[in-house]
Amino acid sequence: MRLRPVTLVVTFALGLLAGPLPAEAQQAGKVYRIGLIRSGSTPITTTGFYIGLRQGLRELGYVEGQNLIIEHRSAKRKPERYPVIAAELVRLKVDVIVTSPGPPGIRAAQQATRTIPIVMSGANVDPVEAGFVVSLARPGGNITGLINLNAQLHAKRLELLKEAFPRISRVAILWTRGQQKQGMKKLEGVGQALGIQIQSLVVTARRPSNLDSAFSAISQERPDGLLVESSRLPYVIEHGSLNSRPRDGSLRYTITV
Numbered sequence: 001m002r003l004r005p006v007t008l009v010v011t012f013a014l015g016l017l018a019g020p021l022p023a024e025a026q027q028a029g030k031v032y033r034i035g036l037i038r039s040g041s042t043p044i045t046t047t048g049f050y051i052g053l054r055q056g057l058r059e060l061g062y063v064e065g066q067n068l069i070i071e072h073r074s075a076k077r078k079p080e081r082y083p084v085i086a087a088e089l090v091r092l093k094v095d096v097i098v099t100s101p102g103p104p105g106i107r108a109a110q111q112a113t114r115t116i117p118i119v120m121s122g123a124n125v126d127p128v129e130a131g132f133v134v135s136l137a138r139p140g141g142n143i144t145g146l147i148n149l150n151a152q153l154h155a156k157r158l159e160l161l162k163e164a165f166p167r168i169s170r171v172a173i174l175w176t177r178g179q180q181k182q183g184m185k186k187l188e189g190v191g192q193a194l195g196i197q198i199q200s201l202v203v204t205a206r207r208p209s210n211l212d213s214a215f216s217a218i219s220q221e222r223p224d225g226l227l228v229e230s231s232r233l234p235y236v237i238e239h240g241s242l243n244s245r246p247r248d249g250s251l252r253y254t255i256t257v
Contacts, residue, residue: 010034010053010096030067031069032062032068032069032095033069033070033071033092033093033094033095034068034071034094034095034096034097035070035071035072035073035089035092035094035096035097036050036070036071036072036097036098037073037075037097037098037099037100037108037109038073038075038100038105039074039075039077039101039102039104039105040074040076040077041076041077044072044074050070053070053098054070071094073085073088073089075100075105082107082108083108083112085108086105086108086109086113087112089109089112090112094116095116096117096118096119097113097116097119098119098121098145099118099119099121099145101120101121101122101123101148103125106118106120106130106143107130110132110141113142114141115142116142117142118143118145119144119145120132120143120146120147121145121146122145122146122147122148123145123147123148124148126147126152127139127147154173154183154186154187155186155187155190157227158171158187158190158191158194158196158198159190159194161225161227162194165224165225167224168196168224168225169196169224170196170198170199170221170222170223170224170225171191171196171197171198171225171226171227172198172199172200172201172218172221172223172225172226173198173199173200173201173226173228174201174203174214174226174227174228175200175201175203180200180202184200199217199221201214201217201218
């Protein structure tokens with residue numbers, strides 16, 4: 001099985017793949033402890049992220065219940081809980097902290113420790129602008145991981161859409177939760193320069209039935225084009241409300257920092 005990128009980042013943070021293991025790691029009975037900071041309240045054992053992380057680590061010889069302990073804590077969608085659970089994981093002396101994609105979890109972990117490695121799992125914010133790292137090439141500090149550049153890349157996709165369909169003047173964009181504010185900051189200037197009016201909509205679910213309200217709003221404005229991330233493109237096509245309109249369904253991009 002192909003290891004998930006975040007699994008490799010976690011193992012590097014643990015020092016498992018970064019060179020010779022320290023002497024204490026070679027001792028029999030050494031147990032590693034990973035702390036997970038989550039935003040939602042869904043049982044973590046049912047999530048694809050948790051299942052993939054466990055399986056990836058198992059393939060590297062680190063098995064939960066044997067030489068690995070995963071401490072998971074949830075903010076239960078309450079921002080004020082992030083500092084509390086981050087501090088709790090630090091007290092437990094975890095070897096690495098893996099955060100949820102949102103800025104509150106990353107910031108809480110950063111404020112709780114400057115020594116324990118912190119891994120961002122697909123952060124949906126520019127870590128440089130947010131002050132989490134110095135630069136993408138040289139993050140500095142104790143934060144590394146993966147970021148989702150989908151929102152930032154919409155500006156380039158808008159340019160490509162205009163190049164492919166020069167006559168367009170109105171474009172609708174379907175954002176995932178947490179991407180709209182940052183993404184629109186990148187797009188406003190580009191849209192004005194291209195002479196394109198942008199209709200911005202947030203879609204929180206991927207099922208076709210949950211796209212009805214978004215397409216209702218889109219149909220009223222009658223845009224010339226639609227920007228949508230690849231994970232939602234099949235549902236957009238299945239919905240069929242905009243069959244005659246150009247679409248850009250570019251791939252989702254991530255980068256390791």
